[in-house]
Amino acid sequence: MTPSPVGMRCPECAGERSKSTTVRFGARDTPYATYALLALSVIAFVAEIGGGGGAASLEGGGELVSDGGLFGPAVADGQWYRVVTSGFLHAGPLHLFLNMFVLYILGGLLEPALGPARLVGIYFVGLLGGSVGALLLTPDELTVGASGAIYGLLAAAFLIARDRGIEQLSSQIGIWIVINLVFTFSIPGISIGGHLGGLAGGAAAAALVLVVERRGGSQSRAIELMAMAGLAIVAFVIALAVA
Numbered sequence: 396m397t398p399s400p401v402g403m404r405c406p407e408c409a410g411e412r413s414k415s416t417t418v419r420f421g422a423r424d425t426p427y428a429t430y431a432l433l434a435l436s437v438i439a440f441v442a443e444i445g446g447g448g449g450a451a452s453l454e455g456g457g458e459l460v461s462d463g464g465l466f467g468p469a470v471a472d473g474q475w476y477r478v479v480t481s482g483f484l485h486a487g488p489l490h491l492f493l494n495m496f497v498l499y500i501l502g503g504l505l506e507p508a509l510g511p512a513r514l515v516g517i518y519f520v521g522l523l524g525g526s527v528g529a530l531l532l533t534p535d536e537l538t539v540g541a542s543g544a545i546y547g548l549l550a551a552a553f554l555i556a557r558d559r560g561i562e563q564l565s566s567q568i569g570i571w572i573v574i575n576l577v578f579t580f581s582i583p584g585i586s587i588g589g590h591l592g593g594l595a596g597g598a599a600a601a602a603l604v605l606v607v608e609r610r611g612g613s614q615s616r617a618i619e620l621m622a623m624a625g626l627a628i629v630a631f632v633i634a635l636a637v638a
Contacts, residue, residue, distance in 0.1 A: 521547015
């Protein structure tokens with residue numbers, strides 16, 4: 396046997412090079428779509444401050460939160476845009492920082508692996524899924540935050556890492572999801588429906604990506620994007636229906 400950096404090898408194998416597999420996940424490509432999503436929330440928060448908000452509670456959220464936050468009766472009254480705008484508003488600087496910090500980490504992992512279009516698609520399906528969940532469980536409470544979209548990215552990162560054989564990463568993300576769900580159910584004032592709905596939406600979007608990847612084909616990317624748009628439309632319609 397011949398000593399080598401990877402252990403003892405037989406003489407016939409010692410002269411061979413070990414095969415390696417490169418998994419493209421979290422490469423160092425610049426995640427421009429992630430930065431754009433992050434910038435939208437920061438700009439919205441600056442606008443909240445300009446409108447008299449920015450406090451650490453919804454009561455001090457100002458005019459923009461009142462007019463753009465998710466509120467079932469207002470959505471039912473025709474203010475459908477709240478289903479989307481609520482995902483870019485936040486109840487205070489700490490709320491904004493926590494969501495944007497996680498978006499920065501997950502976006503840096505997912506966008507180089509999936510591309511900007513897929514990342515944005517998963518983000519918005521998670522956001523809309525979060526709106527559906529919040530309207531189902533707490534329709535009469537004013538809800539804001541990107542948490543639904545963030546939970547969608549968490550679900551997507553977990554499923555895609557498992558599918559690509561990155562077990563250590565998927566285990567870490569799975570533990571992260573469990574810990575966050577414990578906080579969701581134990582701390583008052585957190586939108587349980589928003590978090591669970593975002594998790595379900597992100598899982599559905601990621602499953603769609605994985606199914607299309609396996610089938611392949613020259614038109615797979617176009618089909619995937621259309622299916623992702625259809626998933627977002629379905630989530631939006633359901634949100635309007637349950638408001």
